[in-house]
Amino acid sequence: MTSFHRQVEKFAEPLSFVNVLLLAVILYGLFGLRRKHFVEHGVFSMHFMSFVLFTALLFVPVPALIRAGWSTVVLPLIAAVVVWQFIYLVVAIRRFYFGPRIKGVLPKLAAGFGAVAVYFLNSVFITCVQTLGAALALWTTVP
Numbered sequence: 407m408t409s410f411h412r413q414v415e416k417f418a419e420p421l422s423f424v425n426v427l428l429l430a431v432i433l434y435g436l437f438g439l440r441r442k443h444f445v446e447h448g449v450f451s452m453h454f455m456s457f458v459l460f461t462a463l464l465f466v467p468v469p470a471l472i473r474a475g476w477s478t479v480v481l482p483l484i485a486a487v488v489v490w491q492f493i494y495l496v497v498a499i500r501r502f503y504f505g506p507r508i509k510g511v512l513p514k515l516a517a518g519f520g521a522v523a524v525y526f527l528n529s530v531f532i533t534c535v536q537t538l539g540a541a542l543a544l545w546t547t548v549p
Contacts, residue, residue: 413543414536421535425528426451432527436520437503450502457494461487495521 429451434444441447464487468480500508500517 409547410540410543413546414539417539417542418535421539425531426455428531429455429524429528432524433499433520436523437499437516440503450498454495454498457498458491461491492521492525495524 426448430444430448433447433450434441437447464483468483471477471479471483496514496517499520500513503520504513504517
């Protein structure tokens with residue numbers, strides 16, 4: 407691993423734990439009227455991030471698949487896992503914030519909107535962290 411990669415990892419990895427807090431803040435902003443205590447949103451965000459990390463284990467064989475010449479399988483695998491995570495988030499938001507027995511279109515739309523907002527803001531956060539980490543790594547490793 408190059409010194410650039412070590413620097414990026416040293417910066418970005420600890421900040422990735424802020425992701426749970428960011429998710430809780432987003433959920434509190436979106437659904438704070440449905441769950442009054444911030445800690446409830448924090449627990450939900452830890453639950454979802456644990457699910458994301460667990461399903462990320464499906465990416466472990468990706469390097470071996472690429473080396474074996476099965477690279478055409480990799481993109482559909484990644485897409486399937488991302489879609490699975492998104493559907494899980496929509497269902498989890500609907501159940502946690504609206505209850506399992508609530509019927510109708512509005513809770514489903516709110517859960518879908520919440521999931522899109524979470525994914526979008528999370529992507530922006532991760533992109534910013536990685537970009538800042540790369541800038542700092544370049545600044546400290548380039549002579």
